Structure formats: C-alpha cells, structure tokens
Amino acid sequence: MIxxxxxxxxxxxxxxxxxxxxxxxxxxxxxxxxxxxTCGKNCNNPAIIEANRRRLGYDLPIWQQYFVFLKGLFxxxxxxxxxxxxxxxxxxxxxSYQEHACVTNSIIEALPVTLSLAIGALVLWxxxxxxxxxxxxxxxxxxxxxxxxxxxxxxxxxxxxxxxxLLLVFVVVKWRILPYPSGxxxxxxxxxLAWLNTMILPWITLAFAYAxxxxxxxxxxxxxxxxxxxxxxxxxxxxxxxxxxxKHTLRAALAPLTTMAGLDFAGLLxxxxxxxxxxxxxxxxxxxxxxxxxxxxxxxxxxxxxxxTIVIFMNLLxxxxxxxxxxxxxxxx
Amino acid sequence: MSFLEVNDLHVxxxxxxxxxxxxxxxxxxxxxxxxxxxxxxxxxxxxxxxLALMGLLSKRAARISGSAVIKRGDEDVxxxxxxxxxxxxxxxxxxxxxxxxxxxxxxxxYSIGDQIIEAHxxxxxxxxxxxxxxxxxxxxxxxxxxxxxRIKAFPHQFSGGMRQRVMIAxxxxxxxxxxxxxxxTTALDVTVQAQILKLLRELxxxxxxxxxxxxxxxxxxxxxxxxxxxxxxxxxxxSAPVRDLYANPLMPYTHGLLASIPRMDRRxxxxxxxxxxxxxQPPSLIALPAGCAFVPRCTFSNRVSGGASRCESSMPxxxxxxxxxxxxxxxxxxxx
Ligand SMILES: Nc1ncnc2c1ncn2[C@@H]1O[C@H](COP(=O)(O)OP(=O)(O)O)[C@@H](O)[C@H]1O
Ligand code: SF4
Ligand SMILES: [Mg+2]
Numbered sequence: 298m299i300x301x302x303x304x305x306x307x308x309x310x311x312x313x314x315x316x317x318x319x320x321x322x323x324x325x326x327x328x329x330x331x332x333x334x335t336c337g338k339n340c341n342n343p344a345i346i347e348a349n350r351r352r353l354g355y356d357l358p359i360w361q362q363y364f365v366f367l368k369g370l371f372x373x374x375x376x377x378x379x380x381x382x383x384x385x386x387x388x389x390x391x392x393s394y395q396e397h398a399c400v401t402n403s404i405i406e407a408l409p410v411t412l413s414l415a416i417g418a419l420v421l422w423x424x425x426x427x428x429x430x431x432x433x434x435x436x437x438x439x440x441x442x443x444x445x446x447x448x449x450x451x452x453x454x455x456x457x458x459x460x461x462x463l464l465l466v467f468v469v470v471k472w473r474i475l476p477y478p479s480g481x482x483x484x485x486x487x488x489x490l491a492w493l494n495t496m497i498l499p500w501i502t503l504a505f506a507y508a509x510x511x512x513x514x515x516x517x518x519x520x521x522x523x524x525x526x527x528x529x530x531x532x533x534x535x536x537x538x539x540x541x542x543x544k545h546t547l548r549a550a551l552a553p554l555t556t557m558a559g560l561d562f563a564g565l566l567x568x569x570x571x572x573x574x575x576x577x578x579x580x581x582x583x584x585x586x587x588x589x590x591x592x593x594x595x596x597x598x599x600x601x602x603x604x605x606t607i608v609i610f611m612n613l614l615x616x617x618x619x620x621x622x623x624x625x626x627x628x629x630x
Numbered sequence: 631m632s633f634l635e636v637n638d639l640h641v642x643x644x645x646x647x648x649x650x651x652x653x654x655x656x657x658x659x660x661x662x663x664x665x666x667x668x669x670x671x672x673x674x675x676x677x678x679x680x681l682a683l684m685g686l687l688s689k690r691a692a693r694i695s696g697s698a699v700i701k702r703g704d705e706d707v708x709x710x711x712x713x714x715x716x717x718x719x720x721x722x723x724x725x726x727x728x729x730x731x732x733x734x735x736x737x738x739x740y741s742i743g744d745q746i747i748e749a750h751x752x753x754x755x756x757x758x759x760x761x762x763x764x765x766x767x768x769x770x771x772x773x774x775x776x777x778x779x780r781i782k783a784f785p786h787q788f789s790g791g792m793r794q795r796v797m798i799a800x801x802x803x804x805x806x807x808x809x810x811x812x813x814x815t816t817a818l819d820v821t822v823q824a825q826i827l828k829l830l831r832e833l834x835x836x837x838x839x840x841x842x843x844x845x846x847x848x849x850x851x852x853x854x855x856x857x858x859x860x861x862x863x864x865x866x867x868x869s870a871p872v873r874d875l876y877a878n879p880l881m882p883y884t885h886g887l888l889a890s891i892p893r894m895d896r897r898x899x900x901x902x903x904x905x906x907x908x909x910x911q912p913p914s915l916i917a918l919p920a921g922c923a924f925v926p927r928c929t930f931s932n933r934v935s936g937g938a939s940r941c942e943s944s945m946p947x948x949x950x951x952x953x954x955x956x957x958x959x960x961x962x963x964x965x966x
Contacts, residue, residue, distance in 0.1 A: 526734040532686055534749040534800070535722035538714075548739050624784040625738060 298627070302617070309613050316605045318363055320598055325359040334592045335394035352377040353392065353595075366391065366598075390602075391595035395588075400599045403584060410482045410580035413492070414499050414572065415565040421504035422511055423558060427551065429508070430515025435542070437520060445512050452509020461502040461575035468498060480577040499576045503569055507561060514557065518550040525549070552622045556615050563611035567604030631701070632659035633840055634683075634808060639696035639710070641678050641687065648916040652678040654864035656696075657948075660857075662807065665834065665841040667851040667872070669887065670861035671912055676844045679861075680810045683709055684727055685717035700724065700808070723753040726801035730813040732793035736785035742769075742796045743781030750803045768799035772829060791822035798829065805837060812844045827854050848884075849891040852876065860884050863913055863923035866948060870955040880957035882930040883908070921945055922960070934960040 324331075332350035336342065350356050353376060354365050365374070369389035376383045376392050385392055385399035393400050433445035468474050475494055483491040522528065523546055531545040568582030577583075581600060588596035620627045641653035653675045660666045668676045681687045683698050698709040702724055709717070721727075729735040737745060746765035747758060754761065762781070769777035772795040785793055794814060801809055811830065815823035831854060834841055843855055851858055851872060858875045860868040860883065868881040879885045886908035910927040913919070921942045925931060931938035941960055948958045 526729060526731060527737040529686060530729065530735045530797075530800075531737070533684060533721055533727045535718050535720070535752050536748070537718060540752075545737055549737070552739075623739060624741075625786050 298620070301620075305613055305616065309609050313606055313609050316609070317367075317602045320601050320605070321359065321363045321366070324594060324598060325362075329592065329594070331355050331594045334594060349394065352381075353394075390599035393588075393593050393595045395591050395593045396596070400595045403596060404581070404599060404603065407579060407581045407584045409484060410578050411566060411568055411573070411582065413482075413485065413496055414503065414569055414578065414580060415562055417496055417500040418503035418507065418565065418569075419558065419562050421500050422507035425504065425508040426511025427515050427554070429512040431519055431542075431547070433512065433516040434519035434523070442516075445516065449509045449513045452505050452512075455506070457502060457506055457569075458571045458575055460505050461498070461572055464498045464502060465575065478577040480579065482579055495576075495578070499569075499572050499578060502575070503565070503572050511554070511557070515550070515554070518553065519546060522546045522550040548622075552619070555618050555622060559611045559615035559618070560608070563608045566607045566611075568600065631699075631706070633662045633664075634698065634700045635659045636679075636683070637697040637699075639679065639682060639698060640694070641675070641682050642693045643691055644693065645916075650915045651864050651918060652915055653682065654918070656861075656864075656866055658859055658866065658869065660808070660840050660842065662840055663834070663838045664857065665843055665855045667843045667845060667855035667858045668861060669845055669848050669851060669858055671908075672846055673912055673915075674861040675864040675915075676846075676861055677812055680727070680812060680842060680844065684721055684725060684810065685709065685712060685714075686721075686727075719753075722749055722801075722806070723804045724806055725808045725810065726804070726806040727810040727812065728794070728797045728801050728814050731817045732790060732797050733785065733817075735797060736793060738785060741782050741784055742788070742800075746781075746796070746800045746803055749800050753804050764803060765799070768803050769796070771802075771833070772796070772799045774799070789822075790818050791825060794818060794822075794826055795829065798826075798833070802833065802837065802839075806839060808840045808842065809834075810842045810844070813846065814843075815850060816846070823850070830854070847891075848887045860887065863918060864915060865923070865958065866956075867924070867958045868956065869948070870952075870957075874952065874955050878952075878955075880951050880955065880961070881924075881959045882928045882961070883924050884957075885930075886927075922958070930961060935962065936960070 330346075332346050332353065332355045333340070335349040335353065336345045340346070354362055357365065368374070369385070369387070369391070371387055373387040374385050374389040374391075376385070383392060383399075385401060388401060390400035390404065392398075393403065396403055429445045429448065433442040436442055465478075469477055475498065478495065478498075483495060485492045527549075528541060528545055531541045536545070566581070568580060568585050570582035570586055572578070573580045573582035574586060581603070584596060585600040587593070588600065636656060636658050639653055639656040640651070643650040643652060656675070656679055658666065668679070670676055678687065678692075682692070682694050687694065694710055696710060699706050700709055700720075701707075702720070707716075707720070709720070712720075736742065740748075743762065743765055746768065747761040750756075750761040750764050751758065766777045766781055769781060774780055774792060774795055785796070788796060794817075798814075809830075814830070815826050818826060827850065830841065830843075833839075841855075843851070845851060848858075855872050857871055858869070859866050860875075860881065862883050868875065868879065868884045870880075875884065876888065879888055890907045908927055913923050913926070919925065919942065921940075921944050922928070922931075925938065925941045928938075928941065931941045934940055944960075946958050946960045948956050950956050
C-alpha cells in the first residue's frame with residue numbers, strides 16, 4: 298500500500314509537471330506579445346513595453362521562463378529591480394499588470410468563494426441525488442419513481458445559467474426573498490447569515506443539474522445491484538430487507554459514486570464560470586473569465602495550472618479512497 | 631407426513647409477451663436426511679421451484695399458488711404466502727440455500743468471516759465472538775485450511791471450489807434441516823465438482839439434513855442422491871429412486887438425458903463425448919401445448935397406442951408404473 302501510494306504520488310507529480318509545461322508552451326505559441334498586453338489596450342509606447350518585457354522575464358527563452366516560474370512557486374519571485382521592485386512571495390504564480398497584484402493574491406481572494414460554492418453544492422446534490430435515487434429504486438414504477446424521473450428530465454435538460462436566471466428573477470426580483478447579489482463575498486466566519494444569503498441560490502443552481510444526474514445514476518446502480526447474486530444470498534441468509542438494502546446493496550451500488558463525486562467536485566473547483574457569472578460571485582471562475590477577456594496571461598496560466606492540479610490530485614484521492622472501499626482494489630495495489 | 635411436502639405448486643410470471651408458466655403443478659415430498667435430486671435442462675423450472683419455497687421470488691414479478699408444508703419442530707408451517715417476517719426466520723435457519731456461481735454469490739466487499747458471522751448473528755442472540763468461533767468451526771469442517779487466518783480473506787482471494795466451500799459453510803452455520811443446493815458444481819471444473827459433491831455427502835451423513843440437489847447433469851446424481859425428480863417445461867415428468875431411474879427410465883426425456891451422460895467406462899475414443907444430446911429445444915413456457923410438452927422432440931411417440939396425435943392432444947398424468955416409480959408418459963411401461 299505504501300509503495301502503491303508513493304508510486305501514485307510520483308506519477309501525479311510527473312503529470313502535473315508535463316501539464317504545466319504544456320500550458321506554458323501553448324501560451325508561448327499563441328500570436329500575442331505578452332509584454333505588449335501589460336500596458337493596456339491602446340498603448341503604443343515601445344519603451345514601456347520593452348521595460349515590462351524584461352521585468353516579467355518575457356525576454357527569456359520559453360524553457361527558461363518556465364524554469365523561473367517553477368522556481369517562483371517554491372521560493373517566491375522578484376520582478377524588476379531598484380525602486381520599482383515587486384516581490385511576490387512563494388508560492389508565486391506571477392504578477393498581473395492588469396490587476397497590479399501578485400497572481401497568488403488574486404487566487405487567494407477568489408479561492409474561498411469557489412470552495413464555498415463547490416462544497417455547498419456537492420453536499421446538496423449528494424443528499425438529493427443519493428436520497429432520491431434510492432427512493433426511486435426502492436419504489437420502482439411507483440409515484441416516487443415517476444416523480445424522480447420528472448426531476449431528472451428537468452434537471453438534465455435545463456442549462457445551468459437558465460436555472461440561475463430563473464431563480465434570480467423569481468426569488469430575488471419578484472418575491473424579494475433574498476437581496477440582489479452584490480458582487481461581494483462575505484466569508485462564513487465573518488457573517489454566517491450573509492454568507493448563506495449569498496451562497497444559497499448558487500448552490501441550488503449548481504446542485505440542481507448534478508442532483509438530477511446523480512439521481513439517475515444512483516437509481517440505476519441500486520436496481521442493478523439488487524439483482525446481483527450476492528443480494529439473493531443475503532436474503533437467503535434471512536437478513537431483513539433493511540439490512541439487505543443498507544449494508545449489502547448500498548455499499549456496492551454507491552462505491553462508484555466516490556469517483557464520480559470526486560471528479561465532478563474537482564471540475565467545479567476550477568471555477569463554475571456560468572454560475573459565478575450569473576450570481577456575480579468573485580470566485581475562480583469569474584477571475585478566469587475576466588482574465589480571458591482582458592488577455593491577462595499570468596492569471597490565465599495560473600488558473601489553468603491550478604485547475605489541472607486539482608483534477609490530478611482529486612484523481613489520486615479518489616483512487617486511494619476507492620482502495621479503502623473495495624478490497625479487490627486494495628489487494629491488487 | 632414427510633418433512634417437506636410440496637403440493638400442486640404453480641409459479642407464473644406475467645410478462646409483456648404473455649404468461650410464463652415456469653412451474654406448473656409440481657408435487658413432491660422429501661424426508662429428513664434424504665437427498666432429492668431435481669434434474670432437467672436449463673429453463674425447466676428447477677430454480678424457480680426452490681426460490682418459491684424460500685420466499686425469494688419477487689412478489690411483484692411472480693404469481694405463486696399451491697402449497698408447501700414444512701415441519702418445524704412439532705409445527706407444520708405453510709411456506710407459500712407465509713408472512714415476510716416468519717419466512718425470514720426460516721430462511722438461513724431451517725432451510726438454507728447455495729447457488730451456482732460461488733463468485734458472484736458472495737459479497738465482494740466483505741470478508742468471508744464477516745459474511746458467515748452475519749449469517750449466524752441474524753438467527754442467534756449471541757456475542758460476536760461466539761459466532762466467529764462457529765464460523766471458524768464450519769470453515770474447518772468444509773475443508774478450508776488454516777481457517778482461523780483465512781476467515782479474514784475476501785472472496786476474490788479464493789479459487790472457485792474454495793468459494794463454494796465457503797458458501798456451504800455459510801449455509802450450514804445454523805445447522806439447517808434442509809439444504810437447497812442449486813447447481814452447486816456447475817461453475818466448477820470436473821475434479822473440483824467431485825470434491826464438492828463428496829463434501830456434501832459427508833456433511834449430510836454428519837448433520838443428518840435433507841438436501842435438494844438441483845442439476846442439469848444427470849451424471850452428477852448417481853452417487854449423490856436417493857431419489858430423482860426429472861423436470862421438463864415446469865412439470866415433473868419422472869420421479870424414482872436413483873437406481874430405478876438409471877436401470878429403467880420410463881419417460882423418453884429421461885432416457886435422452888441418460889444417453890447424453892459422458893461415460894468414463896466407454897472406450898477412449900468415445901469417452902467424454904455427449905453421444906446423443908436430445909435434439910431440439912425445450913418449448914416456450916408462454917404457449918405450452920395441450921398435450922405432452924415433449925412431443926416435438928420425442929422419438930417414441932409413434933409407439934404410443936393411439937399414436938403421436940394422442941401425445942399432442944392429451945396431457946399424460948404422472949402415474950406410478952412400478953411402486954415408487956412415477957412417469958408422465960402415454961407409453962405402456964418398460965417399452966423403452
Ligand atoms: N422473473 C422472471 N420473469 C419471467 N420469467 C422468468 C423469471 N424468472 C424465471 N423465469 C423463467 O422461468 C423459467 C424457469 O427458470 P428456472 O427455474 O431458472 O430454470 P432452471 O433453474 O431449471 O434452469 C425460465 O424459462 C425463465 O426464463
Ligand atoms: S407422452 Fe408421448 S410425446 Fe410425451 S414423452 Fe411420452 S411418448 Fe413422448
Ligand atoms: Mg437454475
């Protein structure tokens with residue numbers, strides 16, 4: 298197991314290195330001059346551009362730029378020299394001339410918003426998806442099943458931004474149950490109620506679509522598992538239907554959910570762009586979107602690499618978790 | 631009265647194609663300590679018959695009628711339509727069952743120890759340590775070496791034969807009076823088959839339980855059973871003590887099954903070859919003919935007095951041709 302873990306971590310690091318270098322290469326190939334972008338839209342002052350080029354290291358060959366970037370991650374990085382020196386402490390993802398800030402700071406501001414959004418939505422859709430899926434499977438062909446099928450249909454066909462807009466129009470504008478999204482984020486520990494007020498509609502918006510997918514998945518997995526031979530064995534032992542369902546069926550049916558939930562969650566941590574845009578939430582999604590619109594390369598590179606990191610490590614985490622759940626995997630490892 | 635008496639058991643499955651008559655008026659009895667084999671091609675209703683006795687058929691899928699009375703102490707218990715909770719008390723305690731595929735029949739996520747202990751705990755209000763000791767005792771009894779260590783292992787860490795031994799240990803943990811073994815050796819290779827059958831025979835000697843041994847292979851039955859019921863298309867078509875059945879089959883279907891047993895005593899070139907598997911397919915259970923269901927495949931119907939048309943139009947009754955030897959056929963006894 299230890300060996301397996303060490304190997305998996307090493308492989309993950311290697312993939313991460315390759316991915317981050319690929320991201321670097323892609324942006325080097327794109328037909329932009331990153332230095333020109335630093336001085337604003339209608340800037341034509343070659344002196345400023347050339348000074349910024351040297352300051353930000355864009356004059357170096359691409360592999361050296363990448364190396365400096367990696368070094369910055371571990372040791373921090375100094376931009377420019379003399380009076381105009383800017384130091385971004387480790388882990389430094391670079392410096393954004395549009396924001397006039399170390400990229401890491403922008404990320405640190407945006408990350409809690411996206412984390413709150415993703416965790417809240419995950420909890421919500423797991424509760425609804427698993428609960429409804431089990432209910433539909435247990436009462437197959439009856440009212441609960443039909444109801445859940447309708448929910449699945451609506452949830453999977455309604456685009457997220459539409460769900461979000463509908464919620465905004467009704468809950469906020471028409472019924473005035475919640476205040477209009479301010480574009481600010483109140484941390485949970487500062488004011489829990491304000492935090493909840495900001496997050497509840499985005500959670501529902503995101504969770505709706507995922508809950509529908511999970512309901513369908515769990516329903517089918519439970520029905521399929523109920524027809525397994527080992528379930529017949531469990532009944533033949535004289536176990537009650539409750540034990541057969543909870544201990545024998547769910548354990549096997551829900552195991553694959555670990556993988557699904559882990560990867561969906563990782564995807565959201567990269568930034569739920571549409572939801573953040575609709576509800577004006579200053580999270581990673583909005584940060585990336587803004588960066589793309591402004592051609593803010595350092596931020597684009599940083600958020601891309603961050604998203605890849607999250608996906609790679611969530612994969613690792615899911616595999617480790619799975620080994621605890623399924624003894625067949627554990628022994629093979 | 632016998633230990634278990636099944637009377638005119640019917641099981642039907644309403645499906646979108648029509649009513650599937652999987653079990654069609656089955657009657658038999660089994661005594662304590664006896665082994666009854668139920669033999670027939672795949673789809674003849676062997677499994678469904680026994681799942682009905684265990685109350686393991688889904689109530690929504692299956693329509694069950696008839697009677698099956700089992701002795702439980704001094705009490706007679708009617709198994710068909712027994713309340714769920716009472717049936718649960720009997721399953722795994724008085725009647726246990728093992729299945730064809732020992733890999734898929736064990737839960738892949740729980741150790742074999744946990745699974746056997748669970749089977750003991752559900753019917754015995756004792757400390758888990760007692761159940762664990764019992765589990766080790768049973769694993770030992772079914773011939774799992776190093777049982778106190780292997781109890782922690784998972785099903786996938788055993789070979790097919792060992793897994794079936796684990797299934798047997800689990801089934802016997804509460805000393806049932808009846809063990810239903812549904813094709814317990816079909817998924818195993820030939821040498822392992824023989825070992826499992828031998829084990830079942832030894833355990834039966836020791837524990838004095840009745841066994842219903844389901845198989846599609848009449849060759850398995852010879853040394854293993856006292857009595858044989860041959861099933862075809864949901865009906866019992868012949869029932870006799872093993873020796874009588876082998877020596878003097880009265881129904882052409884049984885005759886065909888016997889002829890298709892690969893025999894070790896034949897010369898090398900022929901051995902192992904299915905000499906005459908019965909031509910044709912079993913009938914659809916949705917539109918069964920009015921007469922004998924075996925007509926389309928029967929090579930003897932022309933010898934019936936009244937000819938094949940009699941076989942087609944009237945269903946022969948299960949009649950006792952020789953004391954203890956029943957057959958469902960219009961042929962006049964012993965003409966095979
Ligand atoms: N749930 C069900 N719905 C419809 N038909 C079924 C169902 N279960 C079994 N059958 C049918 O009943 C017949 C007898 O099946 P089974 O008892 O499993 O045969 P055997 O064990 O003799 O091979 C088969 O034709 C099978 O297709
Ligand atoms: S009743 Fe007729 S068709 Fe049926 S087995 Fe006997 S001889 Fe053959
Ligand atoms: Mg069967």
